[in-house]
């Protein structure tokens with residue numbers, strides 16, 4: 001169970017604003033976190049607290065494939081990103097590094113900046129603590145669920161020595 | 166059940182008779198690409214999980230191109246570790262500076278891409294190779310690390326949306342305009358997670374260079390990738406670049422089953438300009454208004470091929486860059502650079518007052534070699550104009566084809582090329598004079 005304050009953003013949040021190109025030579029999540037969302041919301045990196053949740057519209061993480069973007073979010077202590085949809089490469093990257101994500105249009109549409117969400121990552125149940133509304137995120141396909149539960153793609157490969165089957 | 170072109174390619178690489186959209190399968194790519202930025206993160210992850218040697222060195226291409234020639238000490242050390250890893254692992258296809266270039270211009274040029282190939286790259290514009298009928302997708306660094314471990318990776322089989330072009334555009338239109346217009350029509354997320362499969366009589370006559378430009382920007386429509394069913398143009402390109410023939414029959418039996426078809430009427434289409442801050446924010450160049458330019462950038466992986474530089478040179482010959490404007494030309498590869506030199510294009514650029522940069526991503530991603538300051542405005546032939554993409558958050562970037570960019574560099578503001586006095590024709594009109602053989606045309 002996760003509970004955290006919501007940072008709310010719109011559609012098409014691209015990886016250039018999540019982690020600007022000028023910083024992509026950094027690789028350590030703690031260093032990356034200092035610049036997370038810098039070009040979209042200068043407040044974010046200063047005020048984000050561990051456990052906070054990002055809620056966004058459609059196509060979150062579009063643009064560059066840079067994995068420094070989800071790493072920066074992870075380094076910021078964000079516990080989960082919930083969006084109406086994710087850009088295909090960001091979706092892969094988040095699952096692969098073990099950054100929890102959930103896909104649901106409803107939460108994206110009906111959540112505001114500063115709301116508090118309670119999230120059950122195992123079931124995809126999301127509750128808005130302020131108004132007690134309950135939402136259900138889309139389930140993940142089987143293999144992806146296994147990767148998520150292993151904590152990411154490399155831990156998964158280590159646990160399953162015969163590979164991705 | 167029949168399959169789309171991409172489903173067929175994926176099935177071939179997943180060792181399955183059939184795959185269909187929505188399924189998750191494990192594939193073995195023919196080729197995996199890393200640049201020094203996606204590569205270094207992959208290498209760190211690979212080592213952190215206790216691995217030391219790469220599964221199959223022959224599967225890999227390593228191309229340093231983003232922050233090189235090293236822009237600072239950190240970039241130098243990144244490039245050094247990337248190079249050392251390639252050497253230690255016996256990766257033969259490592260392209261050192263001066264012998265390589267920008268990855269998406271380089272790989273097709275080196276004959277590493279063929280129709281029906283499955284390619285994964287640690288870069289979102291890996292989709293460029295769809296121009297040759299390959300299924301090529303961008304992946305992340307952990308994906309690369311997993312491929313280093315096992316040579317295979319999971320993939321969610323995408324739906325295919327066929328984009329069918331109808332009509333004849335204005336003589337100034339290039340592949341770049343067709344894709345900018347398409348993005349404007351469908352939106353920046355209009356092909357979410359899908360494959361954009363390009364069709365239409367006009368498309369069949371487009372040069373490989375224009376096709377690369379179009380597929381390069383499929384990802385800007387939210388697509389997983391773009392693809393152009395192979396035909397005579399594809400065949401001519403791969404043969405000229407020393408690659409193998411492909412099984413035309415195996416691929417050509419599979420096109421007709423798209424999940425969606427979008428018709429795009431390009432009758433009378435004008436060159437397009439994408440306004441800040443989205444490539445999908447495109448308007449006809451005639452509607453752009455007065456946009457004075459501090460900088461114009463021509464080249465990079467979207468429009469840095471020889472044909473693109475010829476177009477720019479056609480405009481710049483005998484003309485000068487506007488006194489208040491800087492023009493940066495970035496050839497896409499060392500080979501393009503050499504050919505441009507041999508054809509005298511570089512002399513034209515230098516005489517016009519342009520600055521020529523080495524083949525490198527440079528300012529395209531706000532790295533180095535021409536980033537923008539606060540309040541500056543640029544017109545660029547690259548693929549993205551997001552907030553802060555080319556430098557300061559308060560800079561603004563417009564996107565266009567190389568002909569419009571060159572004409573605008575002369576004028577010091579965005580103009581249509583025909584506004585330049587004395588310019589009569591486009592150097593390489595895309596409108597066909599003779600019909601090319603095209604047995605694979607969709608009749609939809």
Ligand code: SF4
Nearest residue numbers: 290465466526529530
């Ligand atoms: S030129 Fe620009 S878009 Fe192309 S690979 Fe380099 S950074 Fe990416």
